[in-house]
Amino acid sequence: MYTSDERSRLAPADARAVFRAGTVEPTSGWSDGYAQANLISVPEDWAYDVLLFAQRNRQPCPVLDVTGAGSASTVLAPGADLRTDLPRYRVWQDGALVDEPTDVLAHWREDLVTFLIGCSFTFEFALTKAGVPLRHVEQGRNVSMYVTDRQCRPARRLRGPMVVSMRPIPADLVETATRVSALMPDVHGAPVHVGSPAGLGIQDLGKPDFGDAVKPHKGDVPVFWACGVTPQAALMASKPPFAVTHAPGHMFVTDIPDATYRVG
Amino acid sequence: MYTSDERSRLAPADARAVFRAGTVEPTSGWSDGYAQANLISVPEDWAYDVLLFAQRNRQPCPVLDVTGAGSASTVLAPGADLRTDLPRYRVWQDGALVDEPTDVLAHWREDLVTFLIGCSFTFEFALTKAGVPLRHVEQGRNVSMYVTDRQCRPARRLRGPMVVSMRPIPADLVETATRVSALMPDVHGAPVHVGSPAGLGIQDLGKPDFGDAVKPHKGDVPVFWACGVTPQAALMASKPPFAVTHAPGHMFVTDIPDATYRVG
Structure with missing residues (x-):
């Protein structure tokens, strides 16, 4: 529309x-x-x-x-x-x-x-301005989100694992994406992890727990940000x-x- | 001692x-x-x-x-x-x-x-490293703190005015002090006000509501940060x-x- x-x-x-x-x-x-x-x-x-x-x-x-x-x-x-x-x-x-x-x-x-x-959609505009491509937007898909093996610090009756969003980023732009997002801590800030999904206990990037699978380009590195689906x-x-x-x-x-x- | x-x-x-x-x-x-x-x-x-x-x-x-x-x-x-x-x-x-x-x-x-x-004592070390003098430390005094005329946003049964700490800063270093503290939002971040105490409803810098009076040097400007005495x-x-x-x-x-x- x-x-x-x-x-x-x-x-x-x-x-x-x-x-x-x-x-x-x-x-x-x-x-x-x-x-x-x-x-x-x-x-x-x-x-x-x-x-x-x-x-x-x-x-x-x-x-x-x-x-x-x-x-x-x-x-x-x-x-x-x-x-x-x-x-x-x-x-x-x-x-x-x-x-x-x-x-x-x-x-x-x-x-x-x-x-x-x-x-984290809030810093995507800043990423775009800094020349970082957003594969999920290019592909008309929802961002990929995954449940990790990192447990949140519990609070009274609430506990649970951290959820992350993932964006495939060209290797030479990972530092830019990190720097730009780090300046926005109220919208999740810097990535929590870059590279191997296994580092967060994620089995298969092609099967996100929430959102859509997003196709990386050659030379892209998966970059993971803490996600507000964690609650x-x-x-x-x-x-x-x-x-x-x-x-x-x-x-x-x-x-x-x-x-x-x-x-x- | x-x-x-x-x-x-x-x-x-x-x-x-x-x-x-x-x-x-x-x-x-x-x-x-x-x-x-x-x-x-x-x-x-x-x-x-x-x-x-x-x-x-x-x-x-x-x-x-x-x-x-x-x-x-x-x-x-x-x-x-x-x-x-x-x-x-x-x-x-x-x-x-x-x-x-x-x-x-x-x-x-x-x-x-x-x-x-x-x-805000937390960013004082960073201020010192950046060459910003701390008059209250030089003078062996507690920092000056003042109740302002800015009301906090209430929450349930709690309400009250914002309290600020004040440091006299040489005019040509105010920008440095602002830049250094702005990067530390979890310890109050950038100043809430620079210059005239009247802008925060403060009558007399020589009579702080908490802490000690601190003597400015010639050319110093009063710089005000939000303060954890607010609660x-x-x-x-x-x-x-x-x-x-x-x-x-x-x-x-x-x-x-x-x-x-x-x-x-």
């Missing part, structure tokens, strides 16, 4: 309106220059667990905003409705995925506290009674310029 | 042993190369309020670690005891300061959750029933190299 150029030029409010109206697509490449966010909503009695888990695992879970209980609004995009403005959601009961709706109006509860967590792995491992999240790669597009999250 | 050179060379564990044995001095300049931290302990039912307040006010309150209830240990310094290893503490009841002991063994409670918050201003404004904090300027010296908190 939109060309990739049109998507990148859409204002965040317009992108959210497109998703609210029912378009379902990964948000990588949408609204160039604006931060995107992962979403997790939990009942209020689990809120301290989630916030503490995020504090203890800052690289996968950099918190950009936390709402009051029942609120569907965020300072990151004052006009937005967190229940409708993402392309796709996931609904969780006792750690099991039970629904993947395009809005969560029917699932909403007045005791839900929502966490918005930084997303979803914690839901699976820790089984809280109820939660809502975004669907991996289907993020909340905020009104915050990405440069806000660049340090120095 | 120690020269300033000896203080700067003390290993963190040795500095903590000195304070545990009863020495009471501001910790600026101690254990060159290691991060220092602000401390606030609150009953567990206030822990989410504090952590949310910190998340919503990251520049004054960057959280480095949170303990489990009753624990006096931290990953920031595995051998340390948070109840004894700071030079001086403050004990608060209903928002009022009721004691300033050199340890809090007699005040400790099993429901206390302790927050360790980044401290103490929130205690005064919000009056939780009980809390323990460090005394301003009398920090917890961690085992974490300061470079750990430098980005990029």
